Structures are given as structure tokens and as C-alpha cells.
Amino acid sequence: DLFTSIADMQQLLETERNIPKLLDKYIHEEEERLVQLKKLSEEYSKKNEQSIANGMNDIVNPINAFLLIKRKIFDWKEIESKMNANKAGIHVSSITDDNYGVRYPTADDLSGAAIGLLRLQDTYRLDTKDLADGKIYQDQGNYTFSAKDCFEIARAAYNEHDFYHTVMWMEEAKRRMDDEEEPTADMEDILEYLAFALYKQNNLKHALKLTDELYKMNPAHPRAKGNIKWYEDLLEQEGVRRSEMRKSIPPIQNRRPDSVLGNTERTMYEALCRNEVPVSQKDISKLYCYYKRDRPFLIYAPIKVEIKRFNPLAVLFKDVISDEEVATIQELAKPKLARATVHDSVTGKLVTATYRISKSAWLKAWEHEVVERVNKRIDLMTNLEMETAEELQIANYGIGGHYDPHFDHAKKEESKSFESLGTGNRIATVLFYMSQPSHGGGTVFTEVKSTVLPTKNDALFWYNLYKQGDGNPDTRHAACPVLVGIKWVSNKWIHEKGNEFRRPCGLKSSDKERFVGDLGIGPEPRDAPNLSPNLGKDVWETI
Ligand SMILES: O=C(O)CCC(=O)C(=O)O
Numbered sequence: 195d196l197f198t199s200i201a202d203m204q205q206l207l208e209t210e211r212n213i214p215k216l217l218d219k220y221i222h223e224e225e226e227r228l229v230q231l232k233k234l235s236e237e238y239s240k241k242n243e244q245s246i247a248n249g250m251n252d253i254v255n256p257i258n259a260f261l262l263i264k265r266k267i268f269d270w271k272e273i274e275s276k277m278n279a280n281k282a283g284i285h286v287s288s289i290t291d292d293n294y295g296v297r298y299p300t301a302d303d304l305s306g307a308a309i310g311l312l313r314l315q316d317t318y319r320l321d322t323k324d325l326a327d328g329k330i331y332q333d334q335g336n337y338t339f340s341a342k343d344c345f346e347i348a349r350a351a352y353n354e355h356d357f358y359h360t361v362m363w364m365e366e367a368k369r370r371m372d373d374e375e376e377p378t379a380d381m382e383d384i385l386e387y388l389a390f391a392l393y394k395q396n397n398l399k400h401a402l403k404l405t406d407e408l409y410k411m412n413p414a415h416p417r418a419k420g421n422i423k424w425y426e427d428l429l430e431q432e433g434v435r436r437s438e439m440r441k442s443i444p445p446i447q448n449r450r451p452d453s454v455l456g457n458t459e460r461t462m463y464e465a466l467c468r469n470e471v472p473v474s475q476k477d478i479s480k481l482y483c484y485y486k487r488d489r490p491f492l493i494y495a496p497i498k499v500e501i502k503r504f505n506p507l508a509v510l511f512k513d514v515i516s517d518e519e520v521a522t523i524q525e526l527a528k529p530k531l532a533r534a535t536v537h538d539s540v541t542g543k544l545v546t547a548t549y550r551i552s553k554s555a556w557l558k559a560w561e562h563e564v565v566e567r568v569n570k571r572i573d574l575m576t577n578l579e580m581e582t583a584e585e586l587q588i589a590n591y592g593i594g595g596h597y598d599p600h601f602d603h604a605k606k607e608e609s610k611s612f613e614s615l616g617t618g619n620r621i622a623t624v625l626f627y628m629s630q631p632s633h634g635g636g637t638v639f640t641e642v643k644s645t646v647l648p649t650k651n652d653a654l655f656w657y658n659l660y661k662q663g664d665g666n667p668d669t670r671h672a673a674c675p676v677l678v679g680i681k682w683v684s685n686k687w688i689h690e691k692g693n694e695f696r697r698p699c700g701l702k703s704s705d706k707e708r709f710v711g712d713l714g715i716g717p718e719p720r721d722a723p724n725l726s727p728n729l730g731k732d733v734w735e736t737i
């Protein structure tokens with residue numbers, strides 16, 4: 195599953211660069227082999243001339259006949275092995291082998307990329323023709339789709355029983371075919387698939403019309419005639435008279451399936467991803483920024499905090515990871531990137547799922563000083579315990595890569611999820627943005643309707659659990675599919691254990707912080723320098 199990460203795609207480009215070299219080597223070897231074969235052929239024809247000159251003598255004499263047969267066998271063996279000694283296999287496998295840096299894409303990768311593209315189309319409401327013209331919003335790409343490309347996308351949808359997109363893309367393939375001087379796709383295939391998808395949408399008359407067209411185009415088509423009869427029979431069963439079957443044909447009405455349209459969370463997720471959900475001025479007016487200075491180290495190097503929303507509190511730590519640190523972390527993660535997994539809520543085991551498409555890797559503090567440094571910084575940012583936190587997780591999202599709405603914490607009924615860690619539930623999440631995709635890839639909160647667009651070098655933070663310990667359902671969130679650009683993030687999931695004094699318990703779910711590090715005893719940083727009461731009163735004067 196190459197399509198799950200951009201990092202792998204970049205490696206694929208590297209591999210691509212090696213292909214001409216490899217081809218040249220192969221051609222050279224083949225040329226040598228052909229020279230040898232040519233020599234053999236010349237020797238052979240010389241021998242032939244001789245036996246013709248000898249005439250019947252060679253055959254009627256038993257000794258000669260024996261020698262002739264023997265020679266033929268051995269001569270031929272040599273020729274045969276030279277002919278078969280084509281080294282293509284070795285060269286091909288060196289490109290397609292898993293161990294050649296990166297796996298070469300397969301048909302599955304192509305359909306995965308196609309499905310990713312369809313997800314983008316739905317989420318960002320992209321027009322099929324625009325997309326096929328290589329246009330995404332204002333960005334005009336360098337490439338356009340041929341009829342065949344559209345056909346392949348439609349076929350990927352068809353294989354997923356997604357007839358809504360099958361119709362959309364087969365129609366586009368058909369339109370493009372009409373404009374192509376040298377047709378890239380097969381109109382008969384398009385018509386057959388399109389007809390079947392329309393039948394699945396209960397548009398039988400239109401399916402019949404297209405199949406009639408197919409039959410007219412090629413009366414010898416292996417299935418056209420049978421399909422016509424099949425569609426006619428189905429129409430008959432619906433009570434349509436034969437004389438009516440080809441009249442008042444309904445137009446193609448391609449609506450997104452109700453299963454999607456009726457899903458309010460999905461609809462909200464997509465609207466948030468498009469950043470279309472307005473936030474009230476009243477809510478915005480309560481937000482503010484402050485310098486976090488409540489730790490001795492931070493008095494000299496305060497952290498800039500931007501409160502993004504309250505209830506649940508979500509903040510953005512500004513400029514908390516440098517470009518160099520990001521680059522180091524990416525390099526450390528690249529060789530380890532593997533398709534992201536999720537906890538199976540029943541077994542607690544890690545499994546892959548279509549609702550989370552990205553590649554991820556875990557980095558341990560001892561692997562590099564940068565990782566250790568970042569972990570220490572998270573302590574300063576959040577005031578929470580790092581000993582019991584999970585290792586740093588690095589994620590890289592590819593075409594259409596996303597993570598559907600979910601909770602980071604385990605719900606009550608999922609008690610197994612973090613059992614093996616023995617550190618309790620995920621009390622809070624830190625999400626570093628290590629790149630800035632130019633379109634899409636936001637982090638959205640579906641219950642409280644907030645969108646946060648990634649800003650490189652910043653880290654988003656929120657508490658998943660109430661101070662009282664229960665999971666906060668308002669933290670439900672998702673990663674929007676990346677539309678244009680690359681999305682790299684790092685996650686740090688902080689656990690309950692060890693935070694008993696760092697984040698003291700509350701009694702009710704309404705007991706909550708107003709800002710990060712709020713112990714309920716100091717003034718709010720909006721009104722006062724954010725100095726910890728534990729630092730002593732005269733600290734401010736000393737700096
Ligand atoms: O990448 C994002 O924006 C969010 C990722 C996320 O929610 C997760 O990995 O749990």
C-alpha cells in the first residue's frame with residue numbers, strides 16, 4: 195500500500211530515476227547475447243550447406259545418421275539455451291522486488307490511489323471535469339486525465355460496489371473519448387459498465403438504452419444481446435410494456451447514496467474539512483494568546499500559546515519545533531514508516547483499517563537526542579508526565595490520507611485498549627504539525643465543530659479526559675484528507691499514571707482548566723503574567 199504515504203511516493207520517484215540505467219544495462223547484455231546467437235546461426239548455416247552438399251550420404255549411412263542426430267541435439271541445445279538466456283526476469287525483479295528500496299506499484303496501489311481521489315472529490319466537492327482537467331480549486335496541475343484514466347478510476351469504484359462514482363467517472367470517460375483523436379479507452383467497455391451501474395441505481399430504461407447503443411456498435415459483442423434481454427425482462431417485471439421500454443427515458447440522476455447523505459457526522463466532518471462551518475463572534479472574542487512561563491526554564495524561554503477554543507480546551511503551542519528538528523525526525527521515521535494501525539476495540543490488538551489511512555512510525559527517546567529533546571519540551575508545554583507517555587508517533591499522509599472521526603482515549607467499554615501499557619487512559623494529546631499542506635489535511639472536532647488547519651512548527655493540544663477521569667465525548671476529532679501537499683504530524687499521547695499531582699482530579703465533569711497548566715490557584719494568563727505560584731512572588735522582579 196504505497197498510496198498511504200507521500201514519503202513512499204518520493205522514494206518511488208528515486209526508483210524511477212534508476213530505470214533508464216537499468217534498461218541500458220539490460221539492452222547491452224541483450225545485444226551481446228544476440229551477437230552470440232548470430233554467430234551460432236552463421237555456423238549452423240555453414241554446416242547445413244555442407245550436409246546439403248553431402249546429400250543423402252549423411253543419412254543412409256548409420257554411423258553418419260547417428261552423428262547427425264547427436265549433433266543436432268547438442269547444437270540445438272546450445273541454441274535453445276542461448277535463446278532462452280534472456281536476462282529480463284532478473285532485471286524486472288530487481289525493480290519490482292520488495293527489497294529494491296521501495297516496492298514498485300501494483301494494480302492494488304492504483305485502485306487505492308483512485309479510491310483516495312474519490313474521497314477527496316467527495317470531501318472537497320470537486321467537479322469531475324475539473325479534476326480530470328488537473329484542476330484543484332485555483333491550482334492548475336501539469337497533467338490531465340485521458341479517457342482511460344477516467345475509466346480506471348470508475349472501475350476502481352465499480353469494484354468497491356460504489357456505483358455513484360462509477361457513473362460519474364464512466365460518463366467522464368465517455369465524454370473524453372468523444373474528444374480524443376486516438377481513443378485511449380474502449381467505448382464498449384465504458385457502455386457496459388455504465389449500463390450496469392445505472393441498473394444498480396434503478397435506472398433500468400437508461401441502462402437498456404446504453405446497452406442498445408452497445409449492441410448497435412458491435413452486434414457480435416459477447417454480452418450485449420443477453421444484457422438487453424435481461425434489462426427488458428426486469429422492466430417487464432416492473433410492469434413496463436415492451437412498447438414503452440425505449441420511451442421517456444429518465445436522465446441520469448447521480449445522487450450520493452443516502453447512507454452517506456444521512457450520516458450527520460460524515461456531513462459535518464466534510465463541511466469542517468472545507469472550513470465552511472462558521473464560528474460565532476462571541477466565542478472568538480473570548481480567545482486569547484499568552485506566554486507560558488509557569489516553569490523555571492520558561493521564564494527565560496516562554497512558550498507562545500494560542501487558545502483555539504474552550505470546552506473542550508484546545509490550544510496551539512506556537513513555534514515549538516524547529517525546521518531542523520522536523521527534518522531529523524522525518525529522516526528517522528522514513529525507514530520505519532508502516533501502514534498505520536488502530537486498536538481493535540474488542541481484542542485490544544493492533545489492526546489496519548480503511549478509516550485510518552496514513553503511514554506511521556514510533557520513535558524512542560534514546561534513538562536520537564532530538565526525540566529526547568522534543569519529549570522534554572512536551573513536559574514544559576503541557577506540565578504532564580512523559581515517563582508514562584507513549585513514544586513519539588510520526589505519521590505521514592498520502593493521497594487522500596485521512597483519519598475518520600474518533601477518540602484518542604479508550605471509552606469505558608474499551609477497557610482493553612491500553613491494558614498492556616499499564617499506564618491508564620490517554621489523558622491528553624499533543625499533535626505537532628511538521629508540514630503545512632496547501633489544501634486540506636485539517637484537524638477537525640466533529641462534536642464541537644472546530645477546524646484547525648495545520649501550521650508548520652506548531653503543536654495542537656487538548657485533554658481527552660475530564661479532570662474527574664471520564665472521557666470527554668466533545669474531543670471527538672478527525673484528520674481531513676490531504677488535498678494538495680504533504681502532511682507530516684507527530685503525536686504524543688500522554689497517559690493518566692504519574693499525572694495525579696500534575697493534573698489533580700476534579701470531582702465533576704464540569705471541573706476544567708481555563709488554560710494549560712491551570713491548577714486553580716493562580717491568576718488567568720489573560721490578565722497576569724503566567725508565573726507559577728510555586729515559583730515564589732519575587733521571581734518576576736528578578737528577570
Ligand atoms: O493528523 C491529524 O490531524 C490528527 C491525527 C489523529 O487524530 C490521530 O492520529 O489520532
Ligand SMILES: [Fe+2]
Pocket residue numbers: 600601602671
Ligand atoms: Fe486522534
